[in-house]
Amino acid sequence: MTDATKPTIVLVHGAWADGSSWDAVTRALQAQGYPVLVPPNLLRGLADDAAYIASFLAQRTSGPVVLVGHSYGGAVITNAGASSPNVRALVFVNAFMPDEGETVVDLVGPSGSALAVEDPTTIFDIAGYPGAPEGVAEVFLKPEVVHASFAPDLDEASRWTIVASQRPASLIANVTPSGPPAWRVLPSWAVIGTDDKVIPVGLLRHMAERAGSTVTEVAASHVSMVSHPDVSVQAILAAAASV
Template structure:
């Protein structure tokens, strides 16, 4: 069989595959990528063609899930970014960081911009060290621990808060002695987490909240990735759970570029374009590796 015939048969096979997948609901552009050997989750080229666009990985915080990133995801996808928003187990800082490290290893190829909200900031701070392809860290109203810090330690260094005023404690199967799943009280959730969100939506979010373990909030952080990876921080000036002074102190300690927004704890829902803009800025500000 001559080379021309081989090339024709190969082209026909690929076109047939694309047509078949299109009939089953798989976009033709995706089929073309797969037929050409590209893995799902890989980055796409910048319009300039000089470097690939990074995959943006969005990491949610405690009492939340990945659905909070929906508006930001749409904004980024419209610009051609590959976006992934994995679930965080919320079982412990080492466990959650290891989970994200495995996700980055197995679901991404090429450069990554890693974005964390609230407790998710602590997770990306620890997980990013495992992946040399992480080119920038973006913190959204997030905890940015230094080595030895814990989330609760940062939030309440003088132990002035009474956890019983904030949380409902639920024992979970296999819990170590003294550990619990923590749910924010229904009366606390709307103002603490969801200020700026319509009351009906905030009540629904409170009902569907995912618990975080007490140990996750008291685990000490390891050596931080921000010491070697450029970082950016979105500071919500109306946050009722992570004080503005704490946000600023953590961001400055990490040497992050700070952007302020008049928003509560969930700017990815109330101000998604601001969040998207900071993520794209982080991408553009990072030199190709």
């Protein structure tokens, strides 16, 4: 049973994932009485994705919200949180925290990320999709990238499940400039997986420091909320306690 006096926790997944990536975190928060919502992230472009999450918040929540994002979901909540008056705190889990005008590609480029490659076909399978802008496609992680870089601290069966079920991202999502960041006006918490090969630890620390976030570090891969869900839960509880 949820407690109506507690803020609603909204968990936004990143690219190559879906809401199930938050399952362990969701169950732990629900067990403590928090209302939790896990909307789909459309992964079609930063402006559209942020607008969708902002619309979801306006229609599906009332009262204070703690908005949480993983990976590209961090860029989405950075934008959606700025236009959602009920959002009172942000939590970034191995997540992008772009400043105004930055793109995900800008941030990843010099970071040493496993995704910063000259030839994207070496790490992605690329496919068209209906309604895509001209010249735009969506990308799936190749299996070897999931195993070696995306989720290396999960067991093999879990990694193969990610390979099979990944939700692809449009190429346009990572090249759209970010708008005014919500983290400039809202308190934020950041969970940093020190073994992250997708968003390397140096970049995660830089973004969190710039935002003035309260930081927790854990020896985990890019999917720390799956391999070490308790760390994300504790950061979210701290954010919720501040509301």
